[in-house]
Amino acid sequence: MRGRARRRRLCDGQADGGVAWRVAGDRRRRIHGRHEGADQGNAAMTNRLQPVRDFAATAPLAAWLGFSASGEDEIVFRLTFNEAHIGNPAIRALHGGVIAAFLELAMQADLAARTGGKVVAASVSIDYLSSSRPEDMTARVRLLREGRRLAFMEAEGRQADDTRLVAVARACFTLG
Structure with missing residues (x-):
């Protein structure tokens, strides 16, 4: 049977x-009990926003990037522009490594807040869809799948008041 x-x-x-x-x-x-209550409105969001901020406070890279998080209904990550982030002075675009580091850090912070444990990147891939400008960047993160040992995330990096999609990153993290 x-x-x-x-x-x-x-x-x-x-x-x-x-x-x-x-x-x-x-x-x-x-x-999978850690998923319970994940969609219970602003209370769950406030509970997840503080661990994200705590995670960012402990990461030296986050301070250099000007990394911050805010949001009412969904967490929005922000990269504050700095002249040190320019990769090519001729075109004044953000360095691809800065964008990749920002998107990876956003996914890692979000996942660490969700699980409450240690998360380590196993693989990260990024697609650059358009040239960036010398301005702030925002990111929104989405959990694609979470298992017992691995979690899969996706992040979109946008500029110009969230109207211009600059990069999309996908990552696999080990949970520990």
């Missing part, structure tokens, strides 16, 4: 497998 019929039989408590199914269900809830 496979699939839906087996699950139905086990959920109904038939045979000896019913208890194992419920135990497995409890285990599944316990593993």
Whole structure:
């Protein structure tokens, strides 16, 4: 017996497998219990915003980047422009490494706030979609998938009052 019929039989408590199914269900809830309450409005957002700010306060790179976070309904990360961020003085564009570091730090801070634990980047890829300007940049982060050991994130870097998409980053983080 496979699939839906087996699950139905086990959920109904038939045979000896019913208890194992419920135990497995409890285990599944316990593993993923950190997700509970994630979408409960401003209270959950305020609770997540402070750990993001605490994470940024401990990262020396965040201070150099001018990294900050704010938001009412969703956390918005901000890179405050500095002349040291210019990569090519001829075109006055932000250095690609600065953009990549900012987007990675935003994803890492958001994930650390969500999980409450240590997160380490396993892989990061970035696509530069347009040339950046010498101005502040904002980022919005999205959790794509979170497992027991790995989490996958995506971030969009925008300029010009969030109308111009400059870069998109994707990352895989180990949870620990």
